[in-house]
Every structure is written in structure tokens, then in C-alpha cells.
Amino acid sequence: MRATLRWAHADLRTHRGEALFIVLATTGIVASLLLATALFGYATNPWQRVFTQSQGAHVWIHTGPSADARELSEVDGVTSVTGPYPTAAATVESRGTRASVELRGIVGRPSTGRPLLTSGRWLDPAAPDGVVLESSLARALWAEPGDTLSVPGTARTLTVLGVADSAEPRYSPGERPGLVWALPSAVRDTDGRGGQVTGLRLTDPGDTDYAVQRAVTLLGAGAVTDVSHWQQARSEAQGGNRLLGQVLGLFGLGALVAAALAVHGAIGTRIRGHLRDISVLKAIGFTPGQVVRIFLLQHVAFALLGAVLATVLIQALGSRVPGRLGDAVGVWQGLPGHTAALLAVPVAAVLFIAATTGLAAWRAGQVPPVPGL
Incomplete structure (x- = not known):
């Protein structure tokens, strides 16, 4: 040797x-x-x-407007909470294409579940009817910054200020509405069915089912209208x-x-x-x-x-x-x-x-x- x-x-x-x-x-x-x-x-x-860069929420819980979603921060395993944000269901049209959307009232961009702008600019209080479209919805509507969206049945119009990526489940015609970020005043002016949505970021993503069960128990099953989680969004996006x-x-x-x-x-x-x-x-x-x-x-x-x-x-x-x-x-x-x-x-x-x-x-x-x- x-x-x-x-x-x-x-x-x-x-x-x-x-x-x-x-x-x-x-x-x-x-x-x-x-x-x-x-x-x-x-x-x-x-x-x-997108989920990593936006510090995405693992669970999004939709509730009625009267639910006290602030209690969700007390759920075991929750590290941060984003929201609650007021929401309203609506239908928008662009170039002859209609889509069901969820208008979400938001001010600024939060640290958790932060939309990532891909084009245009973020919401501006100087443009009360300005909105930002989620990227999959923008592709379905063939919309880009500067375009105008009409709301069928009303004389109201919305101006597209920007397009952003989100780690939430994507727009699916007939199954899941598209996501539209708007100022809270624009959401309140909509005649659609109102509610609110809250995002939860978890310490252990593997405990998603347990966290959802605890959240529903805390708020009451009658107060929760819909729940989406990160596994669902990932499987849809990776297909x-x-x-x-x-x-x-x-x-x-x-x-x-x-x-x-x-x-x-x-x-x-x-x-x-x-x-x-x-x-x-x-x-x-x-x-x-x-x-x-x-x-x-x-x-x-x-x-x-x-x-x-x-x-x-x-x-x-x-x-x-x-x-x-x-x-x-x-x-x-x-x-x-x-x-x-x-x-x-x-x-x-x-x-x-x-x-x-x-x-x-x-x-x-x-x-x-x-x-x-």
C-alpha cells in the first residue's frame, strides 16, 4: 500500500x-x-x-360574508394567514368570450399568497375600475393590459391593468371561476353573490387534510362554501x-x-x-x-x-x-x-x-x- x-x-x-x-x-x-x-x-x-416565489397558501377557504375568518390563525400548524378578502361572483366578457370569475378585493400585495405580475401593473386607487387577471383567465379571454372587460347585463366596464400568476387552482370553464383581483370598492359595487376568502400557509404541507378539518370545525360547516388546497392546484398544473x-x-x-x-x-x-x-x-x-x-x-x-x-x-x-x-x-x-x-x-x-x-x-x-x- x-x-x-x-x-x-x-x-x-x-x-x-x-x-x-x-x-x-x-x-x-x-x-x-x-x-x-x-x-x-x-x-x-x-x-x-410560482408557489415558492409567491409564498403561496396551502389552503384557501371560502366562507360567507358573516363568518369570522380571523379565528383561523389559531388553527394548529398554521404559520401565516392572508385575508380575509371580500369576494363576489360575476361574469365578464372580452372579444365575444365570456367567463365566470371571482372578484377578490385586495389592497397591495400580501407577503403570503402574493400574485406575481407577468405584465402590466398592479391595482391603483386612481383607477377604481382597474383589475388584474390571473394568467390562465387572461389567456382564455385573450385579454392583456389596457383591454376593457364588459359585465353582461350591466353598463359597467372593467379595465385590465395587469396579468399575474397565482399558485391557486386555474380557471376551468364550467368548473372553476377565474380569479380577478380588484379594489374592495369595486367588489362591493358588484351585484354578484358575496363572500370572503382566507389563505392558510402551513408548517407541514402534509397535514393539509387535518388543517382543513380543524378550520371547518372552528368556523362551522355551514359557514364554509368551498375549500381548495395546494395538492389540487399542483396536479392540475402539472398535467x-x-x-x-x-x-x-x-x-x-x-x-x-x-x-x-x-x-x-x-x-x-x-x-x-x-x-x-x-x-x-x-x-x-x-x-x-x-x-x-x-x-x-x-x-x-x-x-x-x-x-x-x-x-x-x-x-x-x-x-x-x-x-x-x-x-x-x-x-x-x-x-x-x-x-x-x-x-x-x-x-x-x-x-x-x-x-x-x-x-x-x-x-x-x-x-x-x-x-x-
Whole structure:
């Protein structure tokens, strides 16, 4: 073992450039795979991205206008409460398309369940009839900032000030009304059925059913008109992204295999350049197994160093990369499963490199003690 370590140390001092190249190559490969994982989560799970950035509520409880929803802050496991906000049912029309909506009275943007503007601007007291549409409703109505919505049966009109993303269940024609944020005065002026809605953010999202049961018990079953939760919204939003996720996952798997083959080629070239040294080792008594272990342990150590370096760089500096890539890393770091992916990707890369190195090292072990002429 001492002779093995001495030879590895001497080889490292003699071929520092090759060792540095392998470490940097592994660092680049693992960093690229981590960035690809971040982009994968950013592209295939837009709902989770919106939920994380908006500090979304896990449960939304709709009640009658007379219910005292402030008591919901006393429910076990609730970390924050947003609302209650006055609501009113209405129908709006744009370019010949009608949609049932829920007008929600709100002032400012709360810290929990905060709508994320994608275009336009937020509500302005100077524009009392201005509204902000949830993005899925805006697409259904073909509406954008500056458009005017009519309220059928009345002479009233609403001006679209902006479009925002929300982690709540999306608009579904005939099943779920679209969400429209408006000033409380605009909601009170609507003749539709009134109520209020309150959002709850939980300490443990897995306790959603228990929290809903406690909230309904506290308010009374007759006071609660509707309940929506984050699992429902997530399942509806993720339905159209499964194919994209499979395609991106297949490309990521192909990239991992290609990276392993590239490292295998680099390591194989390096071992072929050491045939004379391997023959000398065989001549002085090294067994084929010892030769294999020398190269395997040496290159696995290089791979581990490169993987750790890449993980530290992405974790510390990834979110500072300008543009969409930095945004993707920043959002990915706040998503569930980030820690598992941050460990699994480098480990998988090191195992792939170890497997390909083992094949090249096995060939090195078959080199004869005396090189052929």
C-alpha cells in the first residue's frame, strides 16, 4: 500500500497538468448537470416555481360574508394567514368570450399568497375600475393590459391593468371561476353573490387534510362554501408538463452518458501514455490488481474533488449567474427535493466515472511487464 501511494504521489507531481485537466473536466461536467437539473425543475414545474416565489397558501377557504375568518390563525400548524378578502361572483366578457370569475378585493400585495405580475401593473386607487387577471383567465379571454372587460347585463366596464400568476387552482370553464383581483370598492359595487376568502400557509404541507378539518370545525360547516388546497392546484398544473419532463429527462440521461464517455476517453488516453511506467511497475513486482487499484483510486479521487468543487460553486454562485439561468438556480434552491438532487447528481457522475475508469484501469492491468517492440 505504501508503494502504491508513493507511486501515485510521484505520478501526480510529474503529470500535474493532466491531473488538473481531469479535475476541471469533472467540475465542468457536474456543474453542467446541476445547471441542467435546475433548468429541468424550472421548466417542467412552473406551479412549484410560482408557489415558492409567491409564498403561496396551502389552503384557501371560502366562507360567507358573516363568518369570522380571523379565528383561523389559531388553527394548529398554521404559520401565516392572508385575508380575509371580500369576494363576489360575476361574469365578464372580452372579444365575444365570456367567463365566470371571482372578484377578490385586495389592497397591495400580501407577503403570503402574493400574485406575481407577468405584465402590466398592479391595482391603483386612481383607477377604481382597474383589475388584474390571473394568467390562465387572461389567456382564455385573450385579454392583456389596457383591454376593457364588459359585465353582461350591466353598463359597467372593467379595465385590465395587469396579468399575474397565482399558485391557486386555474380557471376551468364550467368548473372553476377565474380569479380577478380588484379594489374592495369595486367588489362591493358588484351585484354578484358575496363572500370572503382566507389563505392558510402551513408548517407541514402534509397535514393539509387535518388543517382543513380543524378550520371547518372552528368556523362551522355551514359557514364554509368551498375549500381548495395546494395538492389540487399542483396536479392540475402539472398535467400538461409530463411529456416535456420526460423529454428533458431523456436528454439529461444522454448528457450524463456522453460526459462519462468523454471522461473515459480522457482517462484511457492518459493510461495509454503510461504504458512504459506500467511495464516498469509490473517488472518490479506490482500485480495486475495493484495496477488497477492505483489508477482507479487516483481517478476516483480526481472525480470526487471535481464533483465537490462543482457542487460548492453551483450552490454558492449559481443564483448570481445573470439571466434566466441564474433565476432558474435561485428558484431551484428553494424547491422541495433540491438537497436530494444536489447530492444525487454528483454521486451519479462520480459512479459513472468510476465505472468507466475501472474498465480503462482493467486494460492497464493487462499490460505485459516488458513492452513489445
